[in-house]
Amino acid sequence: MPVLAWSNDADGFAFENSWTFDTAERAALTGIANAAVPPVVASIVAILPIPDPILITAITAAAVAAVAYPAVGRLPTYGMCGGMAYMSLDYWHARVALPRGANAPDQPARSTVVSTTIRDNIWARLLGW
Numbered sequence: 001m002p003v004l005a006w007s008n009d010a011d012g013f014a015f016e017n018s019w020t021f022d023t024a025e026r027a028a029l030t031g032i033a034n035a036a037v038p039p040v041v042a043s044i045v046a047i048l049p050i051p052d053p054i055l056i057t058a059i060t061a062a063a064v065a066a067v068a069y070p071a072v073g074r075l076p077t078y079g080m081c082g083g084m085a086y087m088s089l090d091y092w093h094a095r096v097a098l099p100r101g102a103n104a105p106d107q108p109a110r111s112t113v114v115s116t117t118i119r120d121n122i123w124a125r126l127l128g129w
Helices: 023-046 053-067 081-094 113-127
Strands: none
Touching (some): 023 113
16 A cells, blocks of 8 residues: 655644534434334343343333433543544645644634534534535
8 A cells, every 4th residue: 555645734734633512413423323222222222032021112212312412511532533534635735725723722612614514524424514
């Protein structure tokens, strides 16, 4: 495999990979989790030798609690490194300048059209969209 002519100073983002869920991201995660809970619970119940109503209730409660995860506030370790990596690679392959920001605190928020677009694109690449 060839070594790519990649330069972090030009081809990577300048801002930190430390994020707080915003309303749009919480809604997306809640939608993904809500869609995943019923089939997961059904597959677990299907492999039980004897359907135990107490165990099924506990499994369902745990799954519902997992869906509530996006409601959590700031998570210091939450990052979108996958989205940042794939987006920067997309720009690199297209040979287009990456909207990398100026420095560490220049992280995209939903305050301007350009900043919102960058954040949405990073988020979409993180989720594989």
